[in-house]
Amino acid sequence: MKDVYLFSGFLGSGKTSMLTYVLQQLKEKGLKPAVIMNELGKLPFDSQAVDEEIPLKEMLEGCICCSGAEKTEAQIQSLLADSQFDVLIIETTGAAHPVEALDAVYSPLFADQLNIKGIVTVADSKLWLDRETLPPQVRSLFLEQIRHAHLLLANKMDLLSEKEQAKVVYELQAVNPNAFILQTTNGKVPLHLLEELQATARASSENVKSAKIGKQLQLSSRLVELDNSFTQEEFEKWIQSLPSTVYRIKGYVPIEGVRNPFLFQYAYGLVQWLPEYIKMPAKIVMIGENIQEIDIESLSRN
Structure with missing residues (x-):
C-alpha cells in the first residue's frame, strides 16, 4: 500500500514550501516519494522545487477536481506502473475544493494499492485575518479548504503579533474543530504529524455539494x-x-x-x-x- 497525502490551500498560502520540506524529511527517512502537481498556469514553476530523481507528474491548465479527474487517474496509474515509490503527494491548485480533489484520487482501478492518509491544508494566517476583503465566492472556497482539512497549518505566523496569532488559531479551530492546528512559518510541518493521519474524508464527502469552482470563481x-x-x-x-x-x-x-x-x-x-x-x-x-x-x-x- 502506498500512502497518499493531498496538499490543499489557497493561492500563495505556502503549499510548495511545505512540499519541499516534507520531501526532504521523507528522503532523510529513506522513503521514496512521488509527486503530482496541479497548476492553473502553463508553466510548471512550482515543480522546479522537486528534485529530478523524484517521480513527478504535472497537470497544467486544468483542475484536479473537475475536468482533470480522469487525468489524475491516468497520472496515478502511470506512477504505479512505471515508478518505485513509497509515498504519493498530490499538490492541488489553489482553486481546488479539497473534498472534490480527494474524491478524484479514488478509483476502483487502484483503490487497493493506495492508503489515503488525509488532506493537509495550508492556511495563510495573514489572509485569514483579511478574509472579509475577499470576494464572496473566494472567501467561501477559503473556508471550505479549512473546514475539510485533517491537518491544518496556520502558516505565515511570523507576520503576525502574538495577539493576532491567538486570534487566528481560535477562529480556525471554530471552523474546523476536528483538525490538529499547527502554527508554522514557511510551511515547516514535522513528518510524524502527517504519518499519524487517518483520513475520514471519504465518508463525509457524500454530503458536500459540488463547488464548480471554475465557473463560480x-x-x-x-x-x-x-x-x-x-x-x-x-x-x-x-x-x-x-x-x-x-x-x-x-x-x-x-x-x-x-x-x-x-x-x-x-x-x-x-x-x-x-x-x-x-x-x-x-x-x-x-x-x-x-x-x-x-x-x-x-x-x-x-
Missing part, C-alpha cells in the same frame, strides 16, 4: 513573456496598479544590471524576490478572475 491563468528588463521598483509599481482580482503572480522577471532573471512571487499584496543562479525564461504566470482583461501594455516600457 471564473479563475483563469495567463502567460506573459517579458521582453524588457525592469527595476524592482518599476515592476512593483505595476503590480500595485493591478485590480484585486489578481490573486497570484509567479515567474521570472529580468532586472536591470542583473545577469539572470529573479524569481518573483506575488500573493494578496505580498511580494517576494529571490535571486536565481541559472538563466530562467523571462515569463510570468498570472492567476485570478477575468485575468485576460488585465492591461499588459502598461508593463511595456517606453
Whole structure:
C-alpha cells in the first residue's frame, strides 16, 4: 500500500514550501516519494522545487477536481506502473475544493494499492485575518479548504503579533474543530504529524455539494513573456496598479544590471524576490478572475 497525502490551500498560502520540506524529511527517512502537481498556469514553476530523481507528474491548465479527474487517474496509474515509490503527494491548485480533489484520487482501478492518509491544508494566517476583503465566492472556497482539512497549518505566523496569532488559531479551530492546528512559518510541518493521519474524508464527502469552482470563481491563468528588463521598483509599481482580482503572480522577471532573471512571487499584496543562479525564461504566470482583461501594455516600457 502506498500512502497518499493531498496538499490543499489557497493561492500563495505556502503549499510548495511545505512540499519541499516534507520531501526532504521523507528522503532523510529513506522513503521514496512521488509527486503530482496541479497548476492553473502553463508553466510548471512550482515543480522546479522537486528534485529530478523524484517521480513527478504535472497537470497544467486544468483542475484536479473537475475536468482533470480522469487525468489524475491516468497520472496515478502511470506512477504505479512505471515508478518505485513509497509515498504519493498530490499538490492541488489553489482553486481546488479539497473534498472534490480527494474524491478524484479514488478509483476502483487502484483503490487497493493506495492508503489515503488525509488532506493537509495550508492556511495563510495573514489572509485569514483579511478574509472579509475577499470576494464572496473566494472567501467561501477559503473556508471550505479549512473546514475539510485533517491537518491544518496556520502558516505565515511570523507576520503576525502574538495577539493576532491567538486570534487566528481560535477562529480556525471554530471552523474546523476536528483538525490538529499547527502554527508554522514557511510551511515547516514535522513528518510524524502527517504519518499519524487517518483520513475520514471519504465518508463525509457524500454530503458536500459540488463547488464548480471554475465557473463560480471564473479563475483563469495567463502567460506573459517579458521582453524588457525592469527595476524592482518599476515592476512593483505595476503590480500595485493591478485590480484585486489578481490573486497570484509567479515567474521570472529580468532586472536591470542583473545577469539572470529573479524569481518573483506575488500573493494578496505580498511580494517576494529571490535571486536565481541559472538563466530562467523571462515569463510570468498570472492567476485570478477575468485575468485576460488585465492591461499588459502598461508593463511595456517606453
